[in-house]
Amino acid sequence: MKIAEIHTAKGLMKVRFYEKDAPKAVENFINLSESGFYDGLTFHRVIPNFVVQGGCPNGDGRGGPGYTIPCELTGDNQYHDRGVLSMAHAGRNTGGSQFFICHSRDNTSHLDRNHTCFGKVFEGLEVIDAIRQGDKIEKIVITEEV
Numbered sequence: 308m309k310i311a312e313i314h315t316a317k318g319l320m321k322v323r324f325y326e327k328d329a330p331k332a333v334e335n336f337i338n339l340s341e342s343g344f345y346d347g348l349t350f351h352r353v354i355p356n357f358v359v360q361g362g363c364p365n366g367d368g369r370g371g372p373g374y375t376i377p378c379e380l381t382g383d384n385q386y387h388d389r390g391v392l393s394m395a396h397a398g399r400n401t402g403g404s405q406f407f408i409c410h411s412r413d414n415t416s417h418l419d420r421n422h423t424c425f426g427k428v429f430e431g432l433e434v435i436d437a438i439r440q441g442d443k444i445e446k447i448v449i450t451e452e453v
Contacts, residue, residue, distance in 0.1 A: 323426055332376065377400045389412060392425055
């Protein structure tokens with residue numbers, strides 16, 4: 308099983324993917340990560356007790372990779388909880404490179420089955436709370452879990 312290591316100055320987050328529930332979103336994130344797309348981009352949106360969001364090449368929440376992917380909302384793991392990695396979008400089926408990671412379940416239940424959940428942080432949860440707007444994604448490394 309592949310995992311993502313999201314390297315930041317605030318620490319390392321390790322993510323297990325929901326390959327069965329969101330295969331297109333997982334494949335897209337892995338491809339962008341392996342191409343270096345995310346290296347040096349910022350977390351351009353940070354809302355305490357809600358989400359940290361990154362993946363915009365413009366740094367302002369309006370950019371993407373130049374294409375969109377469909378939402379995948381029918382799988383078993385489509386619930387936004389602490390540490391969940393989910394696709395950001397500007398409307399159904401408009402996701403591309405932007406993603407967010409949830410701080411908690413408190414303010415995210417309305418996102419369930421509206422945004423594609425495609426993984427969850429299993430190590431480094433404390434990093435989510437340390438991220439501030441403008442902090443950089445140093446790199447995202449895709450590895451195999453042992």
